[in-house]
Amino acid sequence: MILHFYHCPICGNIIVKVHDGGPTPVCCGSEMRPLVPKREEEYKEKHLPVVKRCDHYTFEVEVGSVPHPMTDEHHIEFICVQTENETIVRHLSPGDDPVSLFVCDSAPQAVYAFCNRHGLWMTETIEDIRCETKKKCKR
Ligand SMILES: [Fe+2]
Incomplete structure (x- = not known):
């Protein structure tokens, strides 16, 4: 399984999906950006x-x-x-x-x-x- 990391450019949160259900996570009212x-x-x-x-x-x-x-x-x-x-x-x-x-x-x-x-x-x-x-x- 490939891990998917995301960050929020507004607050700086970083998350990792341990199970990918599909949708892009949302933070501070916007979709988080993938960290490639x-x-x-x-x-x-x-x-x-x-x-x-x-x-x-x-x-x-x-x-x-x-x-x-x-x-x-x-x-x-x-x-x-x-x-x-x-x-x-x-x-x-x-x-x-x-x-x-x-x-x-x-x-x-x-x-x-x-x-x-x-x-x-x-x-x-x-x-x-x-x-x-x-x-x-x-x-
Ligand atoms: Fe560095």
């Missing part, structure tokens, strides 16, 4: 999630092959991991490292990251290598 994930655009090195398998159930997601800034003005707001049976959203804050560990029931099918300036990004690539990093991962 980017994959290949400029700045992808700082936004495309890099996903590594740590063990059978644990995956490290780092946002960017070059770590994304995490300042008040420019940061990753959330990472979303989708498996066959789960959708997990992890919120990040300015000052956090742009990296997080996810314990999943199976390998992610897609991993999303949302930047407050550059929007939604998505990868389906999972590096099946053992993660040896000592980074401060948010759990």
Whole structure:
């Protein structure tokens, strides 16, 4: 299943449909706008999630092959991991490292990251290598 994200340009709400019944969600009196994930655009090195398998159930997601800034003005707001049976959203804050560990029931099918300036990004690539990093991962 492909996740569908939407945002409201008036209030800034962001939602994800966990079941798509068809109609476009409405917020602030208007239809919300689809957030189409980017994959290949400029700045992808700082936004495309890099996903590594740590063990059978644990995956490290780092946002960017070059770590994304995490300042008040420019940061990753959330990472979303989708498996066959789960959708997990992890919120990040300015000052956090742009990296997080996810314990999943199976390998992610897609991993999303949302930047407050550059929007939604998505990868389906999972590096099946053992993660040896000592980074401060948010759990
Ligand atoms: Fe960004």
